[in-house]
Amino acid sequence: MGLKIAIQGVKASFHEEASFKYFGEDIETIECDTFKKTCELLKQKKVDYVVMAIENSIAGSILPNYNLLRDYKFNIVGEIALSIHQNLLALPGVKLADIKFIESHQMAIRQCEEFLQELPDVKISESSDTAASAAKVANQKLTDTAAIAGTLAAKTYGLNILEAKIETNKKNSTRFLVLSNDVEEQASANKASLSFQTGNSVGSLASILQCFADQNINLSKIQSMPVIGKRNEYDFFVDVEWKKQSDYDAAIRKVLKHSINFNIMGEYVKNDRI
Known part of the structure; x- marks a missing residue:
């Protein structure tokens, strides 16, 4: 192995x-x-x-x-x-009319809200994992319960797909x-995940974002999280992409001058192909 x-x-x-x-x-x-x-x-x-x-x-x-x-x-x-394609899975021979309970991970449930709204008499329960819900239906031979999970789970646990692709957005x-634990140098890296804090002054975050824009660095994601125990202070997590390594290096040098607790969480190859 x-x-x-x-x-x-x-x-x-x-x-x-x-x-x-x-x-x-x-x-x-x-x-x-x-x-x-x-x-x-x-x-x-x-x-x-x-x-x-x-x-x-x-x-x-x-x-x-x-x-x-x-x-x-x-x-x-x-x-x-x-x-991600979510499916409604049940034991062989069970029909949709037999289902009184549906369970899955909370994220999967959120992805299928429109479908679930059409089943007002069915009780929806959260579980730790999509495939774990499928395994539970199979192992406990639950004839009144369905799981929301992927096709691999259906195949692995011997369940039938009652309804396929029930996610609200098909481009899910x-x-x-x-x-x-270790840094892995990647010569062709073209994406990075960064974290930092800003000063609590007008335009501090905008100044950092402008550093990326000035160097033609694409900001593909930004997420803020409160700093634990510190009111009105936030950690910012950003993903950036570049075509020229020199542009990225220059942007980082500029950002360092405007940020606090700056950290390069990883530099790697962009891999967003579905």
Whole structure:
């Protein structure tokens, strides 16, 4: 067996699917109940990498994971964009009319709100993972319960797809980060994840953003998180992309003059192809 990859969730989860897409299938995925557990395993060097979801095109950013990135200070060495199609899964022979309960991860439920609104008499419950919900239906032989999960989960746990592609937006995708204890130099890097704080003065954030614009650096994402215990202070997490390394280097030099607690979380190859 090859690399050990910590994932939140169980076999056939979207995290495992993303791991296979990035590393290939000759890996060992280590199942974890929580994202914090994946980070602990990496910190203890019991795994080689963590694959962590960070944002979904429908449900938005996974904010608690930004706190983990800040607290553990791992290096971001890659990213994966995965097209997400959610399906309603049930035991063979079970019909939609038989379903009284549906369960899945909260992000999956949010992605399927329009479909679920058409089932007002069905109770919706949150679980730790999409594939774990599928496994529960299969293992406990629940004839009144369906799970929202991917096609890999249906195949793995022997469930039928009652309704396919029930996500509200058919261009649903999730971005995952690949985390490592070590910096991995990548000669063709063209994307970086950065974090910093600003001074509490008028235009301080705008000054930093202008530094990127002046050097033709594309700001592909910005996320703010409150600094714990400090009122009106924020950590800013940004993703930037560039075509010329010299432009990026110049932008960083400028940003350093305007920011506080600046940190390069990772420089890696842009990989947003679905």
